[in-house]
Amino acid sequence: MQKEEHKETKISKLSSNGFGQACQEPYTYQKVSIKVTLTAIFTALAIGSSYILAPLINIEVMSVILFIAGFLYGKYIGMVVGLTSSLIYYGWNPFGVAPLPLYLVCVGCMTFVGLIGGIAKPNQNQVRKFEINRLNVAKIALIGFLYTFLFDLTTNIVYGWIYYSGNILLAFITGFPFMIIHLVCNTIMFALLVLPTYRAVTAF
Numbered sequence: 263m264q265k266e267e268h269k270e271t272k273i274s275k276l277s278s279n280g281f282g283q284a285c286q287e288p289y290t291y292q293k294v295s296i297k298v299t300l301t302a303i304f305t306a307l308a309i310g311s312s313y314i315l316a317p318l319i320n321i322e323v324m325s326v327i328l329f330i331a332g333f334l335y336g337k338y339i340g341m342v343v344g345l346t347s348s349l350i351y352y353g354w355n356p357f358g359v360a361p362l363p364l365y366l367v368c369v370g371c372m373t374f375v376g377l378i379g380g381i382a383k384p385n386q387n388q389v390r391k392f393e394i395n396r397l398n399v400a401k402i403a404l405i406g407f408l409y410t411f412l413f414d415l416t417t418n419i420v421y422g423w424i425y426y427s428g429n430i431l432l433a434f435i436t437g438f439p440f441m442i443i444h445l446v447c448n449t450i451m452f453a454l455l456v457l458p459t460y461r462a463v464t465a466f
Contacts, residue, residue, distance in 0.1 A: 297335075301342050304331040308347035316356045320444040324351065325409065326451045328372055329379035330459050337380020344376030345369065364420050371413045378409060394457045406452025407445060414441045 308327045315321055324347060332340020348369040353359060360368065382405060418441070422433025434441075 297339060300331070300335055301339055301346070304328070304339075304343040305347045305350075308343065309351050312347075312351045313356065320440045321447050322444075323451060323455075324348070324372065325375050325413070325448055326406065326455050328376040329382075329406070329409075329452065330456055332376040332379025332381075333383050333456060333460060334379075334463055336383060337377050340376030340378075340380040341373050342376070344373040348372035361424050364417065364424060367416050367420050371409075371416060375409050375413075378405065394461060398457060399453050402456045403449050403453035406456075407449040410445050410448040414444055 304327060308324045311327065312322060312324045315323065328340060328344040328347065331343040348371075352365050352368045359365065382402075414437070418433045418437050419430050421437065422428065422430035426432045
């Protein structure tokens with residue numbers, strides 16, 4: 263009787279320790295591999311699209327791709343994708359590498375938009391609230407507009423400080439047409455791409 267109890271105790275310990283860990287470890291590795299794969303996919307998409315659109319001044323889809331990464335999979339993936347994408351693209355830009363202060367500002371802004379996407383990411387109770395309707399599209403478009411305005415504001419300030427001897431007003435005047443193009447294009451892209459992509463991915 264005692265031997266049988268000892269065997270049962272031994273088996274239960276083995277199942278709770280060895281077998282339990284064996285089940286958990288593949289699941290943990292699977293989660294990590296999925297995150298790495300998602301980060302790689304979004305990073306490649308952001309970088310590739312940026313190089314393709316590089317000849318079109320201030321027309322880019324990197325911002326919206328980074329926002330979508332965070333909006334779909336959370337702020338950490340959004341930030342990592344934003345950081346890696348911007349480090350590579352702005353480090354090997356077709357028009358040359360920007361001075362270090364401007365380079366750091368661009369990288370910081372692109373990392374920030376991934377964070378914004380993660381913050382705006384709906385939780386399970388909010389999924390239905392993010393149907394594609396005029397109000398939600400307007401909200402996403404406003405986020406895109408405000409982020410782009412912040413990006414252009416900070417980059418123009420640094421640009422004026424570097425290239426115009428601190429004359430920030432002159433930097434804004436000369437860069438104003440390009441700023442308008444950037445604002446309009448990004449606002450439209452956020453409005454058209456974010457929610458349809460979100461609904462398409464979460465439908466499965």
